[in-house]
Amino acid sequence: MTQKVALVTGAARGIGLATAKLFIEQGWLVALVDRDGPELATATRDIANARGFEFDVSIPEQVDQMIDEILTAFGRIDAVVNNAGVADFLPIEETNFAAWRRIMETNLDGVFLVSQAAIPALKETKGAIVNIGSISGLRASTLRVAYGTSKAAVIHMTKQQAAELGEYGIRANCVCPGPVKTKLAMAVHSPEIISAYLDAMPLNRYGSETEIAEVVTFLCSDKASFVTGQIIAADGGFENVGVGLPALRK
Incomplete structure (x- = not known):
C-alpha cells in the first residue's frame, strides 16, 4: 500500500476528530483511536477511508495490540x-494523587507508550509524530497543576523524540x-471566563477545531519535511501576551 496512513488518538470528538477528517480530505487513510467505544462508532459511521480502534492509550498491553x-x-x-487527553482543573491543595495520576497516565504516559510502540513502523516510512500539548504547558496558569505539568512534560518529550529519532528520518x-x-x-x-479569554487574546476570539487540525496535518505532511523539534502555539497569540485570567481564580 502506498497511500499514507495516520494514527490519531482521542479521535472520537473534538480536535482529534477534526484532524482525522482533514487527513481524509487530504487523501490519507486514518486509524481513529479512542477508549469511548460508542462515541467512536458514531464518529466513524459515515467516514470513508477510516477505521475506528477502541483502545486505552494509557495501558501498555492495549497499545501494543x-x-x-x-x-x-x-x-x-x-x-x-x-x-x-483528559483534564481536571483543581487548586493544588485539592489535587489528590489519584487525580494527578489519572491525568498523567493519559496525557503523558499515553504519548510515551503510543510513540514508542509506533517507532518501528515510523522508521519504515520515515514518518512524523505530532503531540498535542497546550499553552498550559508553556506557562503556568491557575488550576492546572496536573494538566499543565503533563503538557509541559509532553513538550519536552517532543524535543527528546526529535533529537533521538531524527537519524531515522522521523x-x-x-x-x-x-x-x-x-x-x-x-x-x-x-461567560466571565470567555470574556476574559477574549480580552487577553490578540485575535480576540476562540480558535476552531479545524484551525488546530490544519497545523497538525501540515506538520505531518511533506511540506514540513525539514521541520522537527518545534513547539507551535496555535492560540490566537494568547501565549505571547498576558499572564493569566483573574476570572479563573474566583
Missing part, C-alpha cells in the same frame, strides 16, 4: 498524532492549542 491491529488493517503508519513536533471552541470548553467556560 492497537499498533498490531492498525498495521494489519493498513499495512503502514506514516504519522502518529497523540491527541488523547520528525517530531508539538502543537499547543490555546482556547478552542469545543463542546467541552463551551460547557465549562462561564
